[in-house]
Amino acid sequence: MTDEPTARLRSAVATAGTVVVKVGSSSLTGPHGGLDPQRLGALVDTLAQRRLAGSGVVLVSSGAIAAGMVPLRLQRRPRDLATQQAAASVGQGALLAAYNLAFGQHGLTTGQVLLTADDVTRRGHYLNARRTIERLLALGVVPVINENDTVATHEIRFGDNDRLAALVAHLIDATALVLLSDVDALYDAPPTHPGAARIGVVRDPSVLDTVDIGGVGSSVGTGGMITKIEAAQIATAAGVPTLLTSAALARPALAGEDVGTIFAPRGHRPSARQLWLRYATSPQGRLMLDPGAVEAVTKRGKSLLPAGIRWVSGHFSAGDAVDLIDESGHVIARGLVNYDAKELPDLLGHTTHELARTLGPAYEREVIHRDHLAVFPRRAVGDRAVKAMNEDV
Known part of the structure; x- marks a missing residue:
């Protein structure tokens, strides 16, 4: 009944x-x-x-x-x-x-x-x-x-x-x-x-x-x-x-x-x-975040900066959607990236102030601005569904 x-x-x-x-x-x-x-x-x-x-x-x-x-x-x-x-x-x-x-x-x-x-x-x-x-x-x-x-x-x-x-x-x-x-x-x-x-x-x-x-x-x-x-x-x-x-x-x-x-x-x-970013975009790559960056993005509503990224994978251009993952490989968020995939590796681990000082003011910008980030609620899609969505990246 x-x-x-x-x-x-x-x-x-x-x-x-x-x-x-x-x-x-x-x-x-x-x-x-x-x-x-x-x-x-x-x-x-x-x-x-x-x-x-x-x-x-x-x-x-x-x-x-x-x-x-x-x-x-x-x-x-x-x-x-x-x-x-x-x-x-x-x-x-x-x-x-x-x-x-x-x-x-x-x-x-x-x-x-x-x-x-x-x-x-x-x-x-x-x-x-x-x-x-x-x-x-x-x-x-x-x-x-x-x-x-x-x-x-x-x-x-x-x-x-x-x-x-x-x-x-x-x-x-x-x-x-x-x-x-x-x-x-x-x-x-x-x-x-x-x-x-x-x-x-x-x-x-x-x-x-x-x-x-x-x-x-x-x-x-x-x-x-x-x-x-x-x-x-x-x-x-x-x-x-x-x-x-x-x-x-x-x-x-x-x-x-x-x-x-x-x-x-x-x-x-x-x-x-937020719904577009979570579900209507197709990720073109992945960025692995350190624990501090994960907390900043998911709990404090902060933008993603180069200093918090461990590694980069995929082939993407500025403006493409990428998935953000934690050290366990779980997708925690998705956002529109401000850099090409080939640019990012040389920026990792550096603050935006350091990058602006050595590379110029154009590099004093976030990797992903918080306005272009969508955090996945816990179990929003389920790990298996997220894996199926991203298995071709």
Whole structure:
């Protein structure tokens, strides 16, 4: 039986004024690609009912690459970027046409919005994207959002739109996020294992420490449970309750019934810039900090200076995002660096005054100014998710 606090969380999803719903490729297509009209139609029927009841509905939909596989006679999801982009180019039109037809049967209009990470990272793009989506909602349109896979690079292989959905929820101040896939909930062990139990609610990310959330997505998608956990952590850090379940359970999930896993909002809503830095940027390198610098950055809100850095790794330019790690290798913060990677090693261990005296006044600046630093709350994403996010650096 659902306890009262959890019931209130589920009710918040059922009564949300604006809900962002993300659906994965495997929930819309057959095992070898190509859109499944029955699956897509069933999802649209549910979302249309919610929209016609008065809620704003934003659909973040994967499936463009999968939809392009059949017309291109591809037997499996392509691995090379060029073919992925070609499949997305072919499939995106088919995907939107299918949504137009299905929503049109309910008298609803859809509007396509294609985004990349830049659109939720750069402030000018961010504001334009928000205005567009909000105006579509005001006009009674159902925005259908996807990553711009035909030109994307990092985005195509990261997150399968899960992270994008969480950032969109923050972008438009949505009041709920629903992540739909082919898995009905988060379990305390792989669901195929005997005795695996559904986790009905996650209030504290620490409960995930003992949960096996490994694995990858389906043969037509890229997302796995890790990307969904990360998306839920992003959204809940922004104050948005998040429900994870299967597309087959979308109707009871949106009605507030006891299905899937609900993630409770945590703490106060961070500024948009803090959320961009934490989750919408892709780190291009790492800086290891000594204990004094770790304390200065995480506890005293100070800028990062060259004297507190032990070593540098990665290939980055001034203005790129880098991760800050402690001596144990844990990511503690992310920020926009003021130096190129090749410049920094010669500056380490020196104060800014020393550098200005020997190299000139241009070097009397922080490595990362505190206004361009975002500290990760403890267990904000989980060590495993952070590792997955940064494993290619």
